Amino acid sequence: MLKQNLQQKLLQKLSPQQIQFIKLLQVPTVSLDTRIKEELEENPALEDLSLTNMTEPEEQYPDRDPDEDYSSGNEESNDFDEFNIDDYLQEDNVNEYGSRYDQNGDDEEERKEMPIAIQSSFFENLQAQLDLLPLADKDFRIGQQIIGSLDDDGYLRRPIMSLTDDLAFSQNVMAEDEEVEEMLKVIQSFDPPGVGARTLQECLLIQLRRKDTGDPITTKAILVVEHYLDEFTRKHYDKLEKSLNMNSIELRGVINEILKLNPKPGDSNEVNTKQHQVIPDFHISNNDGVLILTLNSKNAPELRVSRSYQEMFEHYDKASQRDKKMKEAVQFVKQKLDSAKWFIDAIKQRQQTLLKTMNAIMQYQYEFFLTGDEKNLRPMILKDIADRIGMDISTVSRVANSKYVQTEFGTFLLKSFFSEAIQTESGEEVSNKEVKKILEEHIGGEDKRHPLADEKLTEILKEQGYNIARRTVAKYREQMNIPVARLRKEL
Structure with a gap:
């Protein structure tokens, strides 16, 4: 039975401006330029001053009340008569928009992007080697199919039978499994060594056999990989010495020979500098014991309203007749102006939030930023910073998860400064980072023949006053990507 009833609900919904700010806040500096370029392409009412020759004072929107309704939907025709050019155009000092904490200004060096060397990709390199071979058309197409079926790490994980089916259905090439196997051996002779392998064992053997020139170390390494790979992986060195009738010195040479091999040959050619480039969002410098925080100038682009859109508004204001087409044009202009204003406000709010959050983190971890010693890191959770700056925990999380700070001791992800508290025997609360640092020091200084x-x-930790359980030690060790004692054993 259907019923109708009235009810009141109190819901909290994010406005379009808030959603835009949230998305901009979590964008790292390295991607901010791309995001701004996208907005510039979509909104002709927005201009980047760094790309515009300025010959007179530029104009920009005044700040708006965040509680004001910015709705730009369908409005009555008489609303157009209420437009005021002065609401959008005001004399403004462009430099005020930049980061006032950055003493360096817009250094020309910072504007230059890091050049990237042009190089062929892993698959292009293999294809180039295939092109040089005198092959029949059928073999060439089989080789192409094999190369296209390799994973990014250089392995062939598709069965030969599946490759044969692919050739028949997609390229109309009727090939036998043996023919595909023969071409796979040809691909495995390509550089980098180990490419085209189907297992780790095959990958290592391809590399060792290519190096084998009668050297006894290489010969024994082939024997270990071919017949004792499981014992080698588990570091059962006693079993290897007994099975191969070798002493510890000989076995160490064999192990070192195997460790020089590349287990992922495809990754060696895939080096994209742009992807691994980290641009710090903040800089902290030490001026005689006083920390100075600056925001990367890339976070404060100089944006303004387009001059041509300003002239459109001026033309409308002076027009004596305002027909339907004119009103539609002005409505479009107003929508673009509002969108540009929202974006500028979001960028400015992003800048202020970044500075506010980072300043609170710097003050909280002042001793660490002065010394760079991880033992001086205080226990700190997201709520500690959120309470200090009067913002939500989710806002602090968005800043901490994707932003970097450059210090005298290196560049750090903000997230790395947050840690849980551990209580010592004396009742003092210390950061678990301190415990991890002590663990790392002891593991680094252990006897590798008898690891701890x-x-x-x-x-050891209990002797130093850190009363924690063994499972907690194991958890911290795993978080630091340190293997168990058995796998840290060396000869």
């Missing part, structure tokens, strides 16, 4: 087990590390 988690139980022994727990005892």
Whole structure:
């Protein structure tokens, strides 16, 4: 049975401006330029002053009340008569928009992008080697199919039978499994060594056999990989010495020979500098014991309203007749002006939020930024910073997860400064980063022939006043990507 009823609900919804700000806040500096370029392409009412020759004072929107309704939907025709050019055009000092904390200004060096060397990709390199071989058309197409079926790490993980089916259905090439196998051996002779392997064992063997010139170390390394790979992986060196009738010195040479090999040959050619480039969002300098925080100038682009759109408004204001087409044109202009204003406000709010959050983190971790010693990191959670700056925890999380700060001791992700508290025997609360640092020091200084087990590390920490359980030690060790004692063993 259907019923109708009235009810009142109190809902909290994000406005389009808030959504835009949230999206901009989590964009790292390295991607901010791209995001601004996208907005410039979509909105002709927005201009980048760095790309415009300025010959007179530029104009920009005044700040708006964040509680004001910016709706730009369908409005009554008499609303157009209420437009005021002065609401959109005001004399403004462009430099005020930049980061006032950045003493360096817009340094020309900062505007230059890092050049990227032009190089062929991994698959292009393999294709080039295939092109040089005197092959029949059928073999060439089989080789192309094999190369196209390789994973990014250089392995062939598709069965030969599947490749044969692919050739028949997609290229109308009727090939036998043996023919595909023969062409796979040809591909495996290409550079980088190990490419086209179907397993790790095959990958290592391809590389060792290519190096084998009668050297006894290489010969024994082939024997280990071919018949004792499991014992080698598990570091059962005693079993290897007994099975191969070798002493520890000979076995160490064999192990070093295997460790020189590349387990992922495809990754060696895929080096994209742009993807791995980190641009710090903040800079912290030490001026005689006083920390100075500056925001990367790339976070403060100089944006303004387009001059041509200003002239459109002026033309409308002076027009004596305002027909329907004129009103539609002005409505379009107003919508673009509002969109440009929202974007400029979001960029400015992003800049202020970044500075406010980073300044609170710097003050909270002042001793660390002075010394660079991880043992001086205080326990800090997102709520500690959120309470200090009067913002939501989610806002602090968006800043911390994608922003970097450059210090005298290196460049750090903000997220790395947050840690849980651990209580010592004296009742003092310390950061778990301090415990991890102590663990790292003890593991780094251990006798690799007899590495420290988690139980022994727990005892060492308890002796130093850190009363934590063995499972916690294991958790911290795994977080630092340190293997168990058995796998840290060396000869």
